[in-house]
Amino acid sequence: MDSRDLMEKIVRILEKTYYGDVRFETGRSFGIGKNKSEENINTASSIGLCIRVFSDNKWYYLGFNEFNEQKILDETKKLVRRVGNKPSKLVLKDPWETDTEIRVKKNHFDVDQDEKIKTVRGIFNRLTDNKKIINASVGLAHATSEVIFMNTEGSVLRQVLPYFKFVMSPIAREGDRVEYDFFVVAKQGGYELFTSIDLDKKIKDVINGSIQMLKAKVLKGGAHDIIVDPEVSGVIAHESFGHGCEADQVLRNRSYLAPLKGKKIVSDLVSMHDNSSLKGERGYFVFDDEGVKSSDTTLVKNGVLTDFMHDRQSAAFLNSDVTGNARAQDFSRKVFVRMSNTYIEPGDWKRDELIEETDNGFYLIKAMTGMEDPLGGNLQIVTFKAREIKDGELGELYKGVGISGKVLEFLDRVDAVTDNFEMRGSGCGKGHEDYVPVSSGGPYMRVRKAIIG
Amino acid sequence: MRDLILKQVKKSAKEYEIYLQKTEINEIHIQKNKIGFIDKTVNSGYGIRIHDRGMGFSSSNIFSNSAIKQTIKNALKSSRMTQKVDFNFPTPKKSKKVKTIDKPIRDNGEAVVRNYAKQILKSIPKDILISFGKVRAYDSQIQIMNSEGLDSKREETNFMLELSLIIEKAGKKVEFWPHEYRRRIKDLPVSNLKQWIKIARDQLIAVTPETERTTIIFSPNTVLDGLGSIIGSHSSGAAKVNGVSKFNPGEKIASENLTVISDGLYPYGLMTSGFDDEGVPQRKNILIDNGIFKAYVYDQYYGVRDNRESTGNGLRQGDTFFVFDVKYGGLPGNRISNFYVEPGKKTLQKLIGEVKHGILVDHFSWLVPDPTSGNFSSEIRAGYYIDNGQISKPIKGGLVAGNFFELMKNISGISNKAVITSGGTVLAGVCPYIRFEEVQIAGK
Secondary structure, three states, rough: OHHHHHHHHHHHHHOOOOOOEEEEEEEEEEEEEEOOOOOOOOOOEEEEEEEEEEEEEEEEEEEOOOOOHHHHHHHHHHHHHOOOOOOOOOOOOOOOEEEEOOOOOOOOHHOOHHHHHHHHHHHHHHHHOOOOOOEEEEEEEEEEEEEEEEOOOOEEEEEEEEEEEEEEEEEHHHHHHHHEEEEEEEEEEOOOHHHHHHHHHHHHHHHHHHHHHHEEEEOOEEEEEEEEOOHHHHHHHHHHHHHHEEEEEHHHHOOOOHHOOOOEEOOOOOOEEEOOOOOOOOOOEOOOOOOOEEEEEEEEEEEEEOOOOOOOOHHHHOOOOOOOOEOOOOOOOOOOOOOOOOEEOOOOOOOOHHHHOOEEEEEEEEEEEEEEOOOOEOOOOOEEEEEEEEEEEEEEEOOEEEEEHHHHHHOOOEEEEEEEOOOEEEEEEEEEEEEEEEEEEEEOOEEEEEEOO | OHHHHHHHHHHHOOEEEEEEEEEEEEEEEEOOOOEEEEEEEEEEEEEEEEEEEEEEEEEEEOHHHHHHHHHHHHHHHHHHOOOOOOOOOOOOOOOOOOOOOHHHHHHHHHHHHHHHHHHHHHHHEEEEEEEEEEEEEEEEEEEEEOOOEEEEEEEEEEEEEEEEEEEOOOOOOEEEOOOEEEEHHHHHOHHHHHHHHHHHHHHHHEOOOOOEEEEEOOOHHHHHHHHHHHHHHOOOHHHHHHHOOOOOOOOOOOOOOOEEEEEEOOOOOOOOOOOOOOOOOEEEEEEOOOOOOOOOOOOHHHHHOOOOOOOEEOOOOOOOOOOOOOOOOOOOOOOOOOEEEOOOOOOOHHHHHOOOOEEEEEEOOOOOOOOOOOOOOOOEEEEEEEEOOOEEEEEEEOEEEEEEEHHHHEEEEEOOOEEEEEOOOOOOOOEEEEEEEEEEEOOO
């Protein structure tokens, strides 16, 4: 089947509506997973066609993965006849064209599978070469996603994006106690992302991390001064703050940030972005799933709420411009306003200086889970581990803790931000579903009197 | 399509399994008390496992000849590259007839979601805003064939409802956000709205709980996310083989009043099916009997590995989000089926009535215990103080923290009614309310 020819035919039918677009997706993925008892190679290929029509301020979708051309054209005609061309509010843009394939130094699919599996086995053997390590999991995965997009504005777009993920996690046991630590890289790029990892150091660190967790204590909750690492900063930026900046939530009367645009809401040390044009990060793209160019949206500048993230519909209703944040999990799911690469800007403190100048408190390391609360603006973050800070020095190790309270109050208590800055790739759901690749990050930040437990 | 894939696989492999799935999805979204999105999608695909020294797997939703051949080639290649495993695909066995289909969804899923959405909009009081809502029906056909002559078909429906209910009074705006899955719409009647709206209204006057150690009653969905994820992880043959299970058969691991079953046959349970995702008949497997751990559950792989029979616990379900329409894309995992907790003898009212001071948690923000250690820390999204045996002030916020292995030994009561429930971390349960003693809360 010639997908472009079919898409052009579909667009000609959609031209009878207020707005319509068609998105053709293909994907190819490869992954190796290994632990003590299993070794799997999982390959997948996928295809999907999503047709969208906007009329009378409602979206109508059709999704297909079996390409019976006549059936698809008939269903499209039927839908267009049913919904008609009723007045609607949507931001319309000038047509544009792109055909972009992200270049990589070494394509993952060109690397021999034998080499990859030998590498994974080698890492597994090194992780388990310690009597306290009873098992380990190692995962190496990559994927290529191609999207062709056409719409009734006349845009014709194509992008090919390369994804990479590596994870390793040794499991330590002492008596009845079983603990673990983990190391993850999830970005866009070629096999060079893997070969550039300092594996010797990371393997050593993650083994030590797992063994040290066997002695970690349980922290008693309460209000404490804390320092969060870049991963935790990123999850706060994404989960606790970013979801409230998604303009569909504003449009639904479901964002605590809705009345605060233009106002000073948090510490002036905090500036925040959602930047879908940040190449190499997991949330990067050339155009979003409505055919809008990616961009850098400043959400907070020196503590002032400056902007929200938009799709075509929210931008039209809130008299804003689109920001290129419309994304769908795949052809079978709705396009929503979604984040991409969300981060807090670095400051000018040094990490070590920050710890030295904190009398007492806790240093929270790595994020485990975070949940959005766009209406309530509550923090719902669980971190992986914590170190006590006593007289400016790192002390006892504790198990991970939750962070609670209101995010604006929390970010208003930020009194120091470092110049170190890191991003971590992951997946983001809207609520409990509709996962899209994203990254989040930031600097180390000190927050006074945060509720942890 | 079935015959084409089968013909091609037979040419390439001696030991194989083909998993075919086709799902029709009908969905409507509500936005600010109006319908704003209508979708109809058909998703189909296949996953192929080949055992040829090692185990290989590949999946696709592309049905062209060349794609099928490539998918088989990929599965074969990976089976020859991965480590040698002793394995045999399951032989055909007779499975029990179970209830998994909602006739209204089967007959007309499009009308079901449309009518359900309309009924919700009709039932909403004027002071409540449905900020957004999703009503979705899945209608799936699944077929599993393998080289041992197994050829099993099953059909199942699923229904999903997600609502953001917002109420605003005197400048205060609060939300209750239920998200539930069931097999049938009648198990999630529109009349449930009354209870959810009450919870939403109570949020207006909710207080942040005090820091204390106290008695907590967990609701069925929080029991599922809490105990379900921990007991599920440690009851699998995979956990035993990998040396990470904290359970040993015959050991007392919980209070005597706790009995837990992995029940693959419960009528209209979300994980219920005559046979699992490898074609092995599902059944009821007792995990914990009056506080004593009884036995691990196995899929085919870990069954062979541990010299046991599969217990029908090879299920294709996601680890991070629930999978209904793309089960073909994942390998079967060794996991529990419906997490069934045997009800106790006391009514919920009696359980509450016996508490001088404590808390009832209706919903957590997202309860995700660490499966290895059992530790957890989660914010209360909706709950109530219990004072002198009565429900008193609503509460919201504060962190409940602890360890589920410890809490399992501190159960002081289980309600006498178990209901089908879905969680945010674990999909399928049939759970009652459970009362735990000495639970830590970090609040004000």
